[in-house]
Amino acid sequence: MTATLFFIQALNGLQFGLILFLIAAGLTLVFGVMDFINLAHGVQYMVGAYLVAAFSAWTGSFGWGLLLALPTALAFGLLLEVLVFRHLYDRDHLEQVLATFGIILFLNQSVKFIWGAAPLSVPVPEVMSGSVEIMDGLLYPVYRMAIIAAGLVVAALLYLVVSHTRVGMLVRAGATNASMVSALGINIRRLFMIVFGFGAMLAGFAGAMVAPILSVQPGMGDNILILAFVVIVIGGIGSIRGAFLAALLIGLVDTLGRSFMPNLLRLVLDPSAASQTGRAIAPMLIYIFMAAVLFFRPSGLFPAKR
Amino acid sequence: MAELTQARAPSMSSAVARFDPLPVFIFAMFAAAPFLASTSGAEGYVLSLLTRVMIFGLAAMSLDLILGYGALVSFGHAAFFGIGAYTVGIMASHGVEDALIQVPVALAASAFFAAVTGAISLRTKGVYFIMITLAFAQMLYFLASSLAAYGGDDGLTLSTRSLVAGSDFLENDFALYGTTLACLLGAYMLSRSIVKSRFGRVLRGTKENTVRMEAIGFQPLPFQLTAYVISGMMAGLAGCLLANQAEFVSPAFMTWQRSGELIFMVVLGGLGSLHGAIIGAAVFLLLEEFLPEILHAASFFLNDELRSRLSENWQMVFGPILILIVLFARGGVLGFIRRGSHG
Numbered sequence: 001m002t003a004t005l006f007f008i009q010a011l012n013g014l015q016f017g018l019i020l021f022l023i024a025a026g027l028t029l030v031f032g033v034m035d036f037i038n039l040a041h042g043v044q045y046m047v048g049a050y051l052v053a054a055f056s057a058w059t060g061s062f063g064w065g066l067l068l069a070l071p072t073a074l075a076f077g078l079l080l081e082v083l084v085f086r087h088l089y090d091r092d093h094l095e096q097v098l099a100t101f102g103i104i105l106f107l108n109q110s111v112k113f114i115w116g117a118a119p120l121s122v123p124v125p126e127v128m129s130g131s132v133e134i135m136d137g138l139l140y141p142v143y144r145m146a147i148i149a150a151g152l153v154v155a156a157l158l159y160l161v162v163s164h165t166r167v168g169m170l171v172r173a174g175a176t177n178a179s180m181v182s183a184l185g186i187n188i189r190r191l192f193m194i195v196f197g198f199g200a201m202l203a204g205f206a207g208a209m210v211a212p213i214l215s216v217q218p219g220m221g222d223n224i225l226i227l228a229f230v231v232i233v234i235g236g237i238g239s240i241r242g243a244f245l246a247a248l249l250i251g252l253v254d255t256l257g258r259s260f261m262p263n264l265l266r267l268v269l270d271p272s273a274a275s276q277t278g279r280a281i282a283p284m285l286i287y288i289f290m291a292a293v294l295f296f297r298p299s300g301l302f303p304a305k306r
Numbered sequence: 307m308a309e310l311t312q313a314r315a316p317s318m319s320s321a322v323a324r325f326d327p328l329p330v331f332i333f334a335m336f337a338a339a340p341f342l343a344s345t346s347g348a349e350g351y352v353l354s355l356l357t358r359v360m361i362f363g364l365a366a367m368s369l370d371l372i373l374g375y376g377a378l379v380s381f382g383h384a385a386f387f388g389i390g391a392y393t394v395g396i397m398a399s400h401g402v403e404d405a406l407i408q409v410p411v412a413l414a415a416s417a418f419f420a421a422v423t424g425a426i427s428l429r430t431k432g433v434y435f436i437m438i439t440l441a442f443a444q445m446l447y448f449l450a451s452s453l454a455a456y457g458g459d460d461g462l463t464l465s466t467r468s469l470v471a472g473s474d475f476l477e478n479d480f481a482l483y484g485t486t487l488a489c490l491l492g493a494y495m496l497s498r499s500i501v502k503s504r505f506g507r508v509l510r511g512t513k514e515n516t517v518r519m520e521a522i523g524f525q526p527l528p529f530q531l532t533a534y535v536i537s538g539m540m541a542g543l544a545g546c547l548l549a550n551q552a553e554f555v556s557p558a559f560m561t562w563q564r565s566g567e568l569i570f571m572v573v574l575g576g577l578g579s580l581h582g583a584i585i586g587a588a589v590f591l592l593l594e595e596f597l598p599e600i601l602h603a604a605s606f607f608l609n610d611e612l613r614s615r616l617s618e619n620w621q622m623v624f625g626p627i628l629i630l631i632v633l634f635a636r637g638g639v640l641g642f643i644r645r646g647s648h649g
Contacts, residue, residue, distance in 0.1 A: 237434075
């Protein structure tokens with residue numbers, strides 16, 4: 001019984017980790033290439049979820065909704081870049097934090113203005129609504145399997161693009177030393193716009209994928225943004241590989257911690273105290289983990305900058 | 307080194323010699339406000355709003371001490387707010403209601419938290435520092451949310467404000483206002499003397515060029531850590547006051563959005579001036595309070611339904627204002643005043 005539960009929670013952790021990776025990938029590149037703190041990355045995730053909710057209600061199908069939502073999320077990301085972000089590259093981190101904080105306030109309220117404060121729900125697509133038996137007596141929803149598969153496919157594609165194409169090479173070079181890339185005659189601004197647009201689209205994709213299993217509501221990106229920051233800081237800013245490993249670690253540690261911490265503590269404490277401290281410690285685990293990583297490696301596990 | 311001190315000397319002496327009337331004016335306004343409030347008819351409302359302004363001013367000023375003078379962008383300053391507030395709340399729920407015990411405990415707790423997290427955070431630089439301070443604040447936030455015995459997510463209502471040496475004079479809004487003003491003034495004078503001292507000059511030196519400070523024989527870490535602890539204690543004091551003002555504590559006091567607001571207040575008022583942070587807090591809270599009404603009045607040309615929707619969604623205007631201030635108003639309100647007075 002516990003083994004089954006453990007397996008299910010591990011799958012949930014993996015799924016959560018992959019979603020985190022989709023968000024963190026764009027964030028870490030934007031951070032790495034342009035040294036730009038984008039707090040508004042979490043609202044891109046929210047916008048993705050709202051777009052898919054709106055489009056799938058309009059077309060009546062989740063698939064079409066997703067297909068329409070992705071280019072819209074990309075266009076929206078590029079629009080934000082042109083309107084706000086490109087004016088902030090030369091500013092210091094403090095000003096970037098503030099301006100993007102303003103965007104969060106604005107967009108959270110805007111979705112409330114357009115769609116109302118009540119959470120929207122997106123139905124799970126018909127073909128993926130069932131569960132599948134993975135092992136003996138172990139049922140797992142097909143849709144969550146689909147998220148895991150989609151996350152792995154996107155991660156693999158991203159790996160191919162970043163490590164085996166010209167644009168990917170420029171992105172890696174930009175994360176290591178942006179001014180040198182610029183000095184070699186590459187238009188770093190345009191490179192950044194591409195990175196930014198696709199980062200926004202990936203975050204939007206993550207939001208769209210989780211829309212059927214979470215409720216779509218204003219502010220849904222705020223907490224996941226912080227987790228994405230934890231991921232990229234642990235992984236090392238600018239490193240896709242670091243972000244991938246850290247995202248999976250964080251996903252697993254958080255999910256497993258929340259379900260098993262009380263049980264683990266029961267070994268050393270009495271049951272009621274164990275469940276109380278367990279529930280208190282579990283949400284703090286990833287932050288403790290992050291502090292520990294930064295204590296021993298102040299620039300993350302796989303720092304891109306040298 | 308001789309060159310360095312010579313280069314600095316003129317700006318130092320002019321900063322000391324020039325008397326700035328603005329802080330005096332600010333504190334005079336705060337001191338006069340209760341008398342004006344009692345003629346306004348909405349005395350309770352005005353007093354509680356201004357008390358909040360001063361409390362947030364105190365917290366923002368404490369942040370300015372490390373942000374403006376040490377360039378340490380702490381994105382978790384609301385955690386100290388929470389420590390101060392929860393110390394008051396938790397001790398009160400166990401029957402310890404005297405501020406003379408609560409406040410020292412809160413200050414000690416803030417100092418302890420600042421010392422431990424500061425020692426870890428200050429090993430990192432730049433973006434990593436921003437993120438790790440954020441992470442520590444999130445830890446406390448989740449800890450507070452999970453304290454089922456003290457209200458968990460919903461928070462904890464105080465049955466009464468803190469006593470002072472057994473007397474309950476803080477129940478009077480005027481007394482609370484006066485106490486808050488005294489705390490703010492005390493913290494301001496302390497911060498001002500810290501900034502002027504040798505310690506403050508070293509801190510500013512580490513802000514401008516850490517390598518050079520090391521080269522002339524100063525280890526930045528002890529200075530930065532001390533400043534971080536002092537700043538955390540001041541914000542903890544603000545937390546104690548906030549708990550008493552609201553008669554309520556909740557994890558919402560230390561969300562990361564709250565930390566962001568504190569940074570914004572400091573920048574809005576003008577970085578690295580101490581009283582700028584107080585102005586920033588005042589402008590921020592007053593905007594938050596009155597922007598809905600301003601919007602309602604300004605949109606007289608729209609129909610009623612749109613007008614009420616607009617004032618309900620005032621944050622849609624507030625966000626862009628924030629962005630515009632960052633993009634165009636360098637130096638915040640103080641920068642604006644300074645530019646004005648120089649023609």
